[in-house]
Amino acid sequence: MKSKNIVFTCVLLLLSSIVASQNCKNTFSGLIEDFHDKSPIVGATVFIKNQNKYTTTNFEGKFSLPNLCSGKIIVEISHVACEPQTLELNISKDVYKVIDLEHHEEELNEVNVKGAIGLKTKTAQETLIKTKTLDKFSGASLGDALKNISGVSSINTGNSIVKPVINGLHGSRVLVSFNNVRLQDQEWGIEHAPNVDINAAKTISVIKGANALQYGGDAIGGVVIINPIKSSIDKDTLYGKSIVSQQTNGRLFSVTTNLNKSYKSGWFVNGQASYKRAGDFEAANYSLTNTGVNSKAFTFSLGKKQFENGFELFYSYLTNETGILRASHFGNIADLVAAINSSRPLIIDDFNYTINNPKQDVTHHLLKASYYNRFKGFGKLSLQYDFQINNRLEFDRRIGDNKNLQAVDLDLTTHNFKADFKLDSDPNHVYKFGISGLYQNNFPDPITKVRRLIPDYKKFSFGTYAIANFKFDDVILTAGVRYDLEHIDAKKFYLQSRWNSLNYQDDFNDIVIDSNVSGSQLLTNPKFTYHNISTSLGATYNFDSNNLFIVNYGLANRAPNPSELFSDGLHHSAARIELGDLRMQTEVSNRISASYKFANAKLNLTIEGFYNHIKNFIYIEPTGEETTNRGAFPVWTYKQVNAQLLGIDTNIKYQIHDNFALTNKSSLLKGRDLSSNRPLIDIPPFKTVTSLVFKKENWKNFYASLESEYNAKQNNYPNNNFEAYLPLSNSFEVVDISTPPSAYHLLNFSTGFDFNMSKTKFNLNFSIDNLLNKNYRNYLNRLRYFADDLGRNFKIQLKINY
Amino acid sequence: MKHIKLLTALFISTLAITSCSDDTPIPVHEEEVITTMTIELTPNGGGNKVTIQSKDADGEGPTAPIVTGGTLVANKTYSGVITLLNELETPADNITNEVAAEADEHQFFYSANGVSSTFVYAGNNDANGNPVGINFTVTTGDAGTGTYVITLRHEPSKNATGVKDGDITNAGGETDIQVSFPITVQ
Numbered sequence: 001m002k003s004k005n006i007v008f009t010c011v012l013l014l015l016s017s018i019v020a021s022q023n024c025k026n027t028f029s030g031l032i033e034d035f036h037d038k039s040p041i042v043g044a045t046v047f048i049k050n051q052n053k054y055t056t057t058n059f060e061g062k063f064s065l066p067n068l069c070s071g072k073i074i075v076e077i078s079h080v081a082c083e084p085q086t087l088e089l090n091i092s093k094d095v096y097k098v099i100d101l102e103h104h105e106e107e108l109n110e111v112n113v114k115g116a117i118g119l120k121t122k123t124a125q126e127t128l129i130k131t132k133t134l135d136k137f138s139g140a141s142l143g144d145a146l147k148n149i150s151g152v153s154s155i156n157t158g159n160s161i162v163k164p165v166i167n168g169l170h171g172s173r174v175l176v177s178f179n180n181v182r183l184q185d186q187e188w189g190i191e192h193a194p195n196v197d198i199n200a201a202k203t204i205s206v207i208k209g210a211n212a213l214q215y216g217g218d219a220i221g222g223v224v225i226i227n228p229i230k231s232s233i234d235k236d237t238l239y240g241k242s243i244v245s246q247q248t249n250g251r252l253f254s255v256t257t258n259l260n261k262s263y264k265s266g267w268f269v270n271g272q273a274s275y276k277r278a279g280d281f282e283a284a285n286y287s288l289t290n291t292g293v294n295s296k297a298f299t300f301s302l303g304k305k306q307f308e309n310g311f312e313l314f315y316s317y318l319t320n321e322t323g324i325l326r327a328s329h330f331g332n333i334a335d336l337v338a339a340i341n342s343s344r345p346l347i348i349d350d351f352n353y354t355i356n357n358p359k360q361d362v363t364h365h366l367l368k369a370s371y372y373n374r375f376k377g378f379g380k381l382s383l384q385y386d387f388q389i390n391n392r393l394e395f396d397r398r399i400g401d402n403k404n405l406q407a408v409d410l411d412l413t414t415h416n417f418k419a420d421f422k423l424d425s426d427p428n429h430v431y432k433f434g435i436s437g438l439y440q441n442n443f444p445d446p447i448t449k450v451r452r453l454i455p456d457y458k459k460f461s462f463g464t465y466a467i468a469n470f471k472f473d474d475v476i477l478t479a480g481v482r483y484d485l486e487h488i489d490a491k492k493f494y495l496q497s498r499w500n501s502l503n504y505q506d507d508f509n510d511i512v513i514d515s516n517v518s519g520s521q522l523l524t525n526p527k528f529t530y531h532n533i534s535t536s537l538g539a540t541y542n543f544d545s546n547n548l549f550i551v552n553y554g555l556a557n558r559a560p561n562p563s564e565l566f567s568d569g570l571h572h573s574a575a576r577i578e579l580g581d582l583r584m585q586t587e588v589s590n591r592i593s594a595s596y597k598f599a600n601a602k603l604n605l606t607i608e609g610f611y612n613h614i615k616n617f618i619y620i621e622p623t624g625e626e627t628t629n630r631g632a633f634p635v636w637t638y639k640q641v642n643a644q645l646l647g648i649d650t651n652i653k654y655q656i657h658d659n660f661a662l663t664n665k666s667s668l669l670k671g672r673d674l675s676s677n678r679p680l681i682d683i684p685p686f687k688t689v690t691s692l693v694f695k696k697e698n699w700k701n702f703y704a705s706l707e708s709e710y711n712a713k714q715n716n717y718p719n720n721n722f723e724a725y726l727p728l729s730n731s732f733e734v735v736d737i738s739t740p741p742s743a744y745h746l747l748n749f750s751t752g753f754d755f756n757m758s759k760t761k762f763n764l765n766f767s768i769d770n771l772l773n774k775n776y777r778n779y780l781n782r783l784r785y786f787a788d789d790l791g792r793n794f795k796i797q798l799k800i801n802y
Numbered sequence: 803m804k805h806i807k808l809l810t811a812l813f814i815s816t817l818a819i820t821s822c823s824d825d826t827p828i829p830v831h832e833e834e835v836i837t838t839m840t841i842e843l844t845p846n847g848g849g850n851k852v853t854i855q856s857k858d859a860d861g862e863g864p865t866a867p868i869v870t871g872g873t874l875v876a877n878k879t880y881s882g883v884i885t886l887l888n889e890l891e892t893p894a895d896n897i898t899n900e901v902a903a904e905a906d907e908h909q910f911f912y913s914a915n916g917v918s919s920t921f922v923y924a925g926n927n928d929a930n931g932n933p934v935g936i937n938f939t940v941t942t943g944d945a946g947t948g949t950y951v952i953t954l955r956h957e958p959s960k961n962a963t964g965v966k967d968g969d970i971t972n973a974g975g976e977t978d979i980q981v982s983f984p985i986t987v988q
Binding site for chain 1: 834892901956974
């Protein structure tokens with residue numbers, strides 16, 4: 001009944017007016033059934049788009065629409081738990097049709113008003129990426145898929161290590177939640193990509209700003225919520241999906257499969273596995289030596305899902321071996337200057353699948369057990385325990401016996417418990433409360449024989465929140481508050497010379513526990529406690545069926561992460577000295593945002609604007625150089641300033657014709673360091689993506705799309721260039737590590753169609769990225785000094801639903 | 803209720819497994835750090851031995867190396883031998899042995915700025931017959947002051963043009979050492 005109401009509301013939104021025509025006597029009737037088991041789907045909406053008529057299916061899944069005019073009709077069939085389907089028919093007499101719907105694409109329980117199916121928040125800047133879009137990225141990464149949202153970009157180390165950036169912020173400021181578990185995977189490092197297999201995601205929500213307080217209070221940038229593939233229907237059914245992709249660039253092959261079995265009793269079991277292998281990728285004019293990838297991942301879940309209660313056991317495993325561009329590894333500043341000044345990478349070999357050093361090898365385990373119970377007329381209680389182990393190995397070019405020994409070996413173990421309570425007996429007044437506790441242990445293994453970049457530490461945290469949602473006729477109000485306590489207890493070795501050069505001997509003398517460790521070191525025990533308060537206030541106003549406004553305010557606090565506090569020493573893989581600071585204070589963000597959405601039959605428009613003021617904003621920037629026997633190294637220091645970010649993201653879709661649509665996604669962002677009045681580093685430049693899509697439903701859902709992607713040059717950047725002494729030529733040269741690369745424009749093409757063989761549904765896609773084989777470099781790619789980005793790439797993908 | 807019990811049991815058992823002792827971490831001594839490069843220059847046919855050195859007591863720490871140059875006699879040939887030490891270890895680790903053991907992946911390069919000097923590889927070649935350069939000779943020119951730059955490259959392209967003869971231009975690889983010594987020739 002509830003879902004029917006919602007469908008009804010959706011339809012109302014779409015309807016502008018009901019056109020009454022004369023001489024229209026045709027009846028279109030039929031049956032809507034589940035694609036997998038042919039059971040009738042009750043309450044599906046059948047909407048004749050071009051004649052503004054709709055109905056819903058009855059208890060037998062049947063519908064009938066009388067009094068239709070002759071000619072072409074465009075029918076949209078939708079149901080809350082399904083992907084909507086559109087078909088075109090020419091009618092001149094009564095027509096009866098059986099239509100199959102995919103009945104597992106959307107969650108049943110994430111129902112929302114105004115067509116916002118699956119959204120986690122009601123008053124935040126949230127975008128949902130659906131299964132169909134995610135499937136296209138089966139052979140790519142999470143970060144690549146997220147870039148589909150305007151305002152979301154990425155900071156890369158090459159093309160395989162892709163870290164999401166939301167409105168200019170990344171790292172610890174972007175919270176990634178996978179199946180309701182906050183990922184704990186050393187997310188602070190730029191070269192640390194989120195450890196999630198994109199193929200394990202059914203849908204992904206991105207919430208800009210820290211307005212989803214139930215997930216955490218420190219997500220100053222935003223929250224990425226990954227919803228895994230799950231059974232959601234209480235009936236006996238078995239279904240699955242496989243995607244096989246092959247691409248020319250990197251000679252990449254990937255395959256993923258999921259199988260889901262559910263029973264009428266509510267029991268379910270799911271399994272999903274992926275494999276991806278690529279060799280050296282290619283830029284437009286040369287091979288990117290040692291950029292291969294070897295990924296394996298699987299998830300498994302088992303549980304019972306009923307309306308009243310249920311439980312789930314979930315396990316996910318992922319291992320990623322990623323080669324780092326061979327030419328990006330250098331010895332000292334003189335080598336860096338040589339690399340920057342060379343138009344081509346200094347090492348180019350023939351294609352190879354072998355992944356040599358330098359490389360990363362990351363393994364992530366995630367185990368979750370959850371339980372929920374609904375109390376009649378009251379609400380729902382959820383309990384969850386989750387456990388994660390992240391093992392990160394980084395291999396470097398080393399000599400002697402240590403040649404194949406990892407230079408970084410971090411084991412991060414996290415236990416988390418949470419309890420959430422949702423009072424939803426009155427749908428107009430919904431309250432959510434929750435508490436959570438976390439224990440984390442980081443163990444940097446001394447086996448590496450390299451001084452630890454991140455120290456041994458233990459972290460305890462406790463969080464509690466309360467959120468209220470009020471719904472009036474046209475207005476939804478949300479208010480939330482969260483408190484987090486974070487305590488970190490570390491054991492860290494410092495070189496005596498470093499300790500003194502950072503002036504710690506006066507300020508932190510009390511944390512020294514051994515002042516005479518061999519190798520001129522001292523051992524310290526830094527302990528820090530942070531109390532953070534976060535709040536969120538939001539309002540959505542449905543002006544009429546076409547216009548919607550959202551305003552939002554968020555206050556968020558983020559405690560400095562271990563890397564910002566403790567980094568100290570030569571980061572071999574980056575050939576730079578990175579220095580944290582024990583004096584770091586909590587970052588405080590005040591973010592105001594406003595959105596406007598417009599929708600009618602032809603035009604769909606979203607404009608999102610925001611202003612984010614961050615007090616004590618922490619970032620790393622080159623600050624000079626230090627000399628060793630190896631030569632000079634650039635020193636990158638974590639700094640703390642007051643900063644502001646101001647941005648606007650737009651998303652427009654215009655239906656030019658029944659079969660043609662034009663879309664545009666653009667984002668503009670300005671970041672400023674207010675303390676020294678200059679631009680912030682690593683701010684994504686203006687980007688606009690326009691695509692023209694041709695779609696013909698009755699040609700087996702054929703589509704063809706041409707996309708134009710323009711990335712401007714970032715003209716607002718801090719100038720951190722410095723002069724380095726080059727001993728060989730006995731001269732000084734400016735090391736240009738600041739100037740952003742030129743603007744670039746790429747064309748991408750994709751096409752595909754569906755076909756059926758007995759009960760199995762196939763979907764074949766073909767695409768060409770960087771159609772013109774342009775050579776370009778991206779400002780937010782850490783390897784831009786050394787090599788171009790990816791050249792032309794032909795991709796073919798076969799998707800099988802069964 | 804059964805589910806809650808199960809969950810609690812799971813939670814407690816995992817906590818128990820991972821609750822760890824309050825160990826003090828062991829310090830790491832970097833093995834690949836070269837704190838000290840010493841070059842002994844012995845004049846052919848007798849004369850004063852000259853020792854030049856770069857010593858970086860804190861390895862990759864903030865303190866810059868202390869570089870000691872030397873005074874050489876004009877128009878004279880010296881036999882040079884390079885010693886690399888990691889003095890953060892006790893006893894000091896001799897890194898020269900590692901370079902010798904992986905001779906095919908290492909090569910020293912020498913150059914002079916401001917003074918004229920000629921360098922020639924001496925000593926053992928690597929297994930492929932290419933120079934390593936732990937030993938070399940240097941022949942000084944006329945009097946003057948300038949610098950000698952000693953560079954050690956890891957994984958250079960030894961077959962690239964000029965590299966075998968000591969020209970670093972096409973060598974590539976990564977710099978393991980690069981020190982500029984002040985030199986007076988008189």
